[in-house]
Amino acid sequence: MKDRPPSSCCAVYIPPHHRFRSVVFSPNSSNSSKNGADFPTSAASVIHSKLLDRQNIPVLNAKGTAAPPPLSYLQHDEKQQQRQRTYNSNNGNKNSNNQSSQYNSAYCHGISKNGSDRQMDLSLQSGTFGEANVDEWKRKLVILLHDDGKQELVSREKKDRRYFEQIAALASRMGLYSHLYSKVAVFSKAPLPNYRFDLDDKRPQREVNLNFGLLKRVDAHLGEYLSKKSRTKESFSDNCFSKSSSNSSIVTDEGLFEQPEPMASNTAIMEKILWRRSLQLHAQQQAWQESLEGRGILEFRQSLPAYKEKDAILTAILQNQGFTHPVRIHFLENILEMMGYRLTPYNQIDDYGQERMWKMSKQAPRKRKSQIASAVEDALRAADFKDFSPQTWESLSCWNPDCIGFNLIEYLLSYICENERPGAVLVFVTGWDDISSLKDKLQSHPILGDPNRVSLLTCHGFLASSEQKLIFEEPKDGVRKIVLTTNIAETSITINDVVFVLDCGKAKETSYDALNNTPCLLPSWISKVSAQQRRGRAGRVEPGECYHLYPRCVYDAFAEYQLPEILRTPLQSLCLQIKSLKLESISEFLSRALQSPELLAVQNAVEYLKIIGALDESENLTILGRYLTMLPMEPKLGKMLILGAILNCLDPVLTVVAGLSVRDPFLTPLDKKDLAETAKLQFSRDYSDHLALVRAYEGWKEAEKDLAGYDYCWKNFLSAQSMKAIDSLRVEFLSLLKGTGLIDGNATSCNTWSYDQHLIRAIICYGLYPGICSVVPHVQHNEKSFSLKTMEDGPVLLYSNSVNARESRIPYPWLVFNEKIKVNSIFLRDSTAVSDSVLLLFGGSISRGNVDGHLKMLGGYLEFFMQPAIAEKFQSLRREFDELIQNKLLNPQMVLHFHHELISAVRLLVSEDQCDGRFVFGRQDLKPSTMPVMPPQPTLVSRTESGPGGDNSKSQLQTLLTRAGYAAPTYKTKQLKNNQFRATVEFNGMQIMGQPWNNKKSAEKDAAAEALKWLIGGTKTGHDYFNHMSMLLKKSKRDH
Incomplete structure (x- = not known):
């Protein structure tokens, strides 16, 4: 389904979480023609003038230098012009004859250079994909190539999907890339990934629901904290947040957090500086050798027994390099x-x-x-x-x-x-x-x-x-x-x-x-x-x-050496190290490597460091990033360790970080696979591979006290070597944390909340984000299952050795994972299930959606819908919690006792979130400028036992729209593979989808209930409120 042009791409790919500037063809668009969406006349005129004025189109290749265009589009072909004139005449488009013929004439000459354009046209006309459609697509693709403001072309036409292979072949000949994503065909100047979440109508959209009593208790803690903070703000700022009052080594270390100074741009000046420095070092070495200390060390070295025989030893090593016996080779x-x-x-x-x-x-x-x-x-x-x-x-x-x-x-x-x-x-x-x-x-x-x-x-x-x-x-x-x-x-x-x-x-x-x-x-x-x-x-x-x-011919075709590691692995840790050394721009520095990595790989690493908060938008180290550079581990593990130290939940987090830094301690012998899996199940009770590792280590530690550690590993199919490595790394990581000043020598104070498994789960999420996937439950033939989906890969699977892979149901909506890897499919390793509250409080940055109660994460891939009061509570709590972490990093000596209420609110929310929400798909949001939306209130529609939306949900929706002067809603119902039905209600150009139900009537009621809930934005009952909503809709229609 994916086509690549024979030549390398000349454009830089934009990561999927950034929206492309696209030309979109939609069958429902009012501006679309029968062959797709026509371009505005003014835009076409500008592009036409560019075609006539520009003889050569400079395109940047991967190295940033000018490369020739993929085809020449400026030469004339009379046959193609005549054919286009005939087509335009038959379709009543006489005014655009000259313009269209110029596009097609330019295209066809380019095709003729590499092959027969006649053969290409014949191949594209198979079936009902006629000559008119071929010419139309030639015009669209040529316009795309020459419009600097457009990156790609998107078509949702069923006809274009049906003949995608023919159009893709045409695009490939023009140097474009193409890919078919489910119901969307994309043609781009840059290579296209296997999955695009912005084109996925079934990406995760989560309706979040929290218990009213829980919200009330969280609000009480947060309100008390904010009140205390406002009363003591001035003195608190003077005493606790001042850098000068800190005795921490990380603050007083001179120059540690300074920004890198710009390097000299003149190469000759730099060489002169280095030459002078070399002379200084050489003079220092000679001075040391002539000093009393230096002479003493040299005399001691000469007195060693091996020193006298060193020439003979080196000669023997040189002459006896070792050898292998002859080996007969058979291909x-x-x-x-x-x-x-x-x-x-x-x-x-x-x-x-x-x-x-x-x-x-x-x-x-x-x-x-x-x-x-x-x-x-x-x-x-x-x-x-x-x-x-x-x-x-x-x-x-x-x-x-x-x-x-x-x-x-x-x-x-x-x-x-x-x-x-x-x-x-x-x-x-x-x-x-x-x-x-x-x-x-x-x-x-x-x-x-x-x-x-x-x-x-x-x-x-x-x-x-x-x-x-x-x-x-x-x-x-x-x-x-x-x-x-x-x-x-x-x-x-x-x-x-x-x-x-x-x-x-x-x-x-x-x-x-x-x-x-x-x-x-x-x-x-x-x-x-x-x-x-x-x-x-x-x-x-x-x-x-x-x-x-x-065969030998295959051996002769092998590469001489393996690819270097810099070309085979993600670059996050390397990029962070480059910034810690106060070097120049990351991409500029890596471009001078002997074998420089792909530019897109560097961009992915930089974007990841920005998402986790290690770099700011200018690619400078943040306060968190500076701490991460002091920890010799992957950034995500360092981030997890830092928050564990801040929240006094250190001991289990040390085990998790150390365990992820060594080989998996859980063994699976070939002849005892079932026994090994059974042994691992005793450690897995909370849908978490990481918590299973913590329990296994704690059991081993207890056994070690009785000198029975090896027997414990043998019975539970654990690697004793890995357990000892985890124990050793824990000691090393603890020492590193002490060096940063985040913890002191008091083990008790560092583990105040180490027993709280919900908080441990949240800290794991904080470190592993954005490694997040949705867990969407399914019920097929009375059997429960679930599907997983990530932002960059779409559907994924769990490794068979994961404790979650054996579960038929996971009562959490999300999984955070340590690693994903593509084998035959894409598999996730080391996962932990988390709730909505954990993800919203400990995940990445949150942005507001188009309406109240709509929150987004990861550039819009994750969408959350909730009552506006709940959304405001999450944002307020997240804002205060982020400020607390930031202040603690700036001043490691800050005592968290004054922030007890805030931490209590966070712990309460993550521990008592029952995951009562649900996933929805295809939910459309109306911008405030199009239709006013009332603040969320209690629901108008009661979900009674008679149906998913109550007996009167369809009639309520029709009454509401009719009073406002809109046409009656229409329903489209589709039968799913599991013999269930899903309905979509359409009104005023909008589509709202309901949940699957066992019959069409219930599915339509559910869709109507969803539409009412979305229109009202809440759940307020009462006849007066219903009439008020109708008046608002009427006013919206008059305004538009």
Whole structure:
């Protein structure tokens, strides 16, 4: 569904949370023509004049330099002009003949340069997508290309979606990008991501509902706090918020929070400064060597025994660099020729079992080639296998690069066991799925599955250390050791008795998709250096053999080296470090790297740091950002740690941060998976992976007091090594926090609220935001389930080892997650469920919507609807809470005892929010200038047992609109997949959607009730109020 032009894009992509300046075609628009929306005449005239005046269009490429335009649009084509004149004449558009012919003439000459425009037109005219539509789309796309004020073209026409492939091919030839998002077709100058929330009619819209008694108690705490604050404002400011009164090291450290001074722009001046500094350092070194202290150190070094023999030692090291024994190399063509094995399209499909049918289906032939196959397509096409037998040539012609080759590996291993000399075998595959499935297959083999002849072992980072030790032990006499491993065995470990290596040529390596802002863990071809490393594993102690399960031509097409990490990972921590060193602009500094990262990757990192509050809009460090630079961890973990220290909830937060900084302590052995999952369930009771980790660590700590820590880990399938690492990191992080001045040595005061799990959940949200996804419940065939959606990816899934992945229902509307990664789909790791109140108080910045009671987050992706009084309460509480955190960071010695009422209000709200709201979709908001909306009051419509909107909701809505002089509302009802119905009510050009119901009548009542609730903005009852609302609507109509 997504098309990219053959050339690289010449425009910079705007992140999805920023609205594009778009040309939108809507079938319901009053300005749209039958082929889409026409452009204003004045705009078309301006663009037409630009086409005549500009001979060359300077376009900036990725490096910011001028690049030639993708096509030339200024040459004339008489045939196309005549065709356009005929079309315009038939459609009554005689006045626009010359203008349209200029557009199409310019386009067609550009197409003719790269191919036949006649063939392109014929291909676009398939079906009913006629010549008139082709010419119309040529005109639209040419206008888009030459309008500097427009970034993209958006069409909601069903006809354009039906023939999207043809239009996308046309756009691609013009150097544009295209993508079909559900019911919206987009054509853009810049690459398009896989998901756009601004084009998603079902993005999360949350109706928030809070108990009146809870609001009253929160209001009492907040009112008391504000009253006390106003009475003591002046003295409080003098005594507690003055920087000069603080004894903290972070405030008195001279120059720590100063802004970076601008560097000298003249290169010659900078070189002169550096040269002088070098001379000064050299003089200081000589002075030290001649000093009494320096001479003493030098004499002591010369008296060491190794100093006298250092030349001999260095010479011996130089002459004895070590070596590997010779290794015979066999590529796929050699293997097939030597063993007579034959490949077919069917015996290459790897069997992953019923649980992973999706992985087997990916190997089936398909129209679009995968990334793996596309990378070596040219090499295979140019390869010459004439020196091999026809059978080998036939096998190579149907070789599937997407497959690992389980059947071939099984054949090779049985051949080695029966015919080759003793020695261990090392088999390289891509990941844990491959290891586990291949092991299951080999265990069913009569030879390879016989434990008296073969010892089948696995090597993966998730295995317990006790299991990993088995791969280094020598097997019994007559038993051949076979180790299934990932690329961890390339360099990290060495198995001495390995003689044979089987290399699939692929590995799962972390990469970063900057366009979709998503880390990826996808199979890809290894580099030549990695292939040599794998080959070298076979020649450590004796001559060995390596079987590469891919042709030599594919090996020749490999990259020489792996991509550097700066090109494969997100850059948030690096960008924060650059700002802490008071260097220049982040993008300018990184542009001078040996291999500079993609500009969009840098923009994503900077935008993330702005969202979490580490950078301001000018990319300068904020007070929070300066603290984060002092903590050697990811910014989100540092932010979590800082708030845990401020709110005196430190101990559990230390455990969470340390646990997320090391390898997952929960182990999943291949042969004891069910037992491991059962053991983890005892720690998971609150829909949180992070709280499960806290409980597991606390249990281990108690066991350690009785010297039973190892037994505790063994029984609960925990990694003792990871637990010790967590314990060590907790001590280190605590020391770092003391250095910032945020905490003192009193452990009791730092853990006043450590028992409050709701507050811990809120602090986790504060750190992991904007890693947020919605949890939308579903009921299908009487079975409960839920779906997840994020801002940048749309639908996502949970990793199978998450405690939330086993739940059929999560009673919270949101999940915050530590990490997302794309494998076959996008998966979320380490998640915690949170309520609406937690997200609104501890998430990102909040902005007002178009009407009272409407709040937005993440640039409008998250929308919240509530009574205006509740919205005002959230905003007031959030404003005071943010001010408290800011003041505490400015003055770490500030005592929070004076803010007890505010913290009590926050704790009360996050602990007693019952998540009584609901998700709605397609809710439209009317701007105040269009129709006055009354302040929210109690509801006009009572939801009785007779229906979702009461018996009279439809009649009330019709009466209200009729009195105001509007037409009667109309209803559209759609049957959903789960045999339910959803109705949409339309009036005055507006559409309001109701919730799904079991019959059409109830669905229409619910839609009418939603419309009434939206029109009134509240829930006030009474005949007088109903009449008053009708008068307001009448007045609104007269005004417009």
